[in-house]
Amino acid sequence: MASPSASPDKSAASPSLVALALAQERAQGVAAVLGHLGHNPVRGQEVLLKPNLNTADPCPGSSHNDTLAALIQALWDMGAASITLGERSYLPTRQVLEQKGLPPLLERLGVATLAFDELPEKDWVEVRPPGSHWPQGFRVARPVLESPCLVSTCCLKTHQYGGVFTMSLKLHVGVVPGGRQGFPYMKHLHDSPHQRLMIAEINQAFRPALVLLDGLEAFVSGGPMEGRRAKAGIFLASAGDRVALDAVAVAMLKHLGATPEIMGRPVFAQEQIKRAAELGLGAASAAGIAISAPDSAGLQLAQSLGDILNQG
Numbered sequence: 001m002a003s004p005s006a007s008p009d010k011s012a013a014s015p016s017l018v019a020l021a022l023a024q025e026r027a028q029g030v031a032a033v034l035g036h037l038g039h040n041p042v043r044g045q046e047v048l049l050k051p052n053l054n055t056a057d058p059c060p061g062s063s064h065n066d067t068l069a070a071l072i073q074a075l076w077d078m079g080a081a082s083i084t085l086g087e088r089s090y091l092p093t094r095q096v097l098e099q100k101g102l103p104p105l106l107e108r109l110g111v112a113t114l115a116f117d118e119l120p121e122k123d124w125v126e127v128r129p130p131g132s133h134w135p136q137g138f139r140v141a142r143p144v145l146e147s148p149c150l151v152s153t154c155c156l157k158t159h160q161y162g163g164v165f166t167m168s169l170k171l172h173v174g175v176v177p178g179g180r181q182g183f184p185y186m187k188h189l190h191d192s193p194h195q196r197l198m199i200a201e202i203n204q205a206f207r208p209a210l211v212l213l214d215g216l217e218a219f220v221s222g223g224p225m226e227g228r229r230a231k232a233g234i235f236l237a238s239a240g241d242r243v244a245l246d247a248v249a250v251a252m253l254k255h256l257g258a259t260p261e262i263m264g265r266p267v268f269a270q271e272q273i274k275r276a277a278e279l280g281l282g283a284a285s286a287a288g289i290a291i292s293a294p295d296s297a298g299l300q301l302a303q304s305l306g307d308i309l310n311q312g
Helices: 026-037 065-077 093-100 102-108 142-146 168-175 185-191 195-205 242-256 271-278 296-310
Strands: 016-022 046-050 082-087 112-115 124-127 138-141 149-159 210-222 227-238 289-292
Touching: 016 026, 016 242, 016 296, 026 065, 026 210, 026 227, 046 065, 046 142, 046 168, 065 082, 065 102, 065 149, 065 210, 082 093, 082 142, 093 102, 093 112, 102 112, 124 142, 138 142, 138 185, 138 195, 149 168, 149 227, 149 242, 168 195, 168 242, 168 271, 185 195, 195 271, 210 242, 227 242, 242 271, 242 289, 242 296, 289 296
Parallel strands: 016 289, 046 082, 046 149, 082 112, 149 210
Antiparallel strands: 016 227, 124 138, 210 227
């Protein structure tokens, strides 16, 4: 049984940087936001890339193939020693990869694939965090816990089935086994009134080195598979602070105009974010976040999002 290993991403004296880049197309957005973040944890590392591939629905229902291709190429350019894409989808993972047309793309880019739902039971490691809302703890795919460099990429969207929103924190529900693996964790999650707290608690067990959000388009209602779309035109990136990145992304949903659950509550009062901050997984408040952009138009949006974050 493993113990949670994550430590606070940033101290109160050192705000977490969230890089923001305006974009019209995905390769440009990936390059701009990673370049502005200026953070390279992958050089010489074996990278495990966790995308948003719970289903094969069109982006933002799942990670866009163009975003994955651009991010993978960026990781190679940053000096990754190897890259493996790892996921546990709602349907069999390899079926979702095929539906997305990803196998030939990944092969061309030199990326291995790891379907977590094919792991043996011994490679689902039990985690029992103290004070957790998980009644029997939960399990995490061993490759995630043992990865020297976890990179996560998510989308910008609401979640109509209890999550309220699904960005980098919710993305990592996909490192916990689904029903086909014979474990009850997804039933525990979806049946619980503490679902949003439990989402945050999964993230105690590991820490990404890099998180990138594709916000070219957003779901401002519905989600996670399909919903009402809005043009957001942004990419976000963080050096592993899931709380800061999700907080800025929720501010963007508020900026666009989203569901009552988003619009009617301050960002740091959202249960996913509040619980993750309590657990020391990232920024504890709006004051702990610095949003930066490479151009004046991006800085203007960053100021607007900062104002939203600071609203009580």
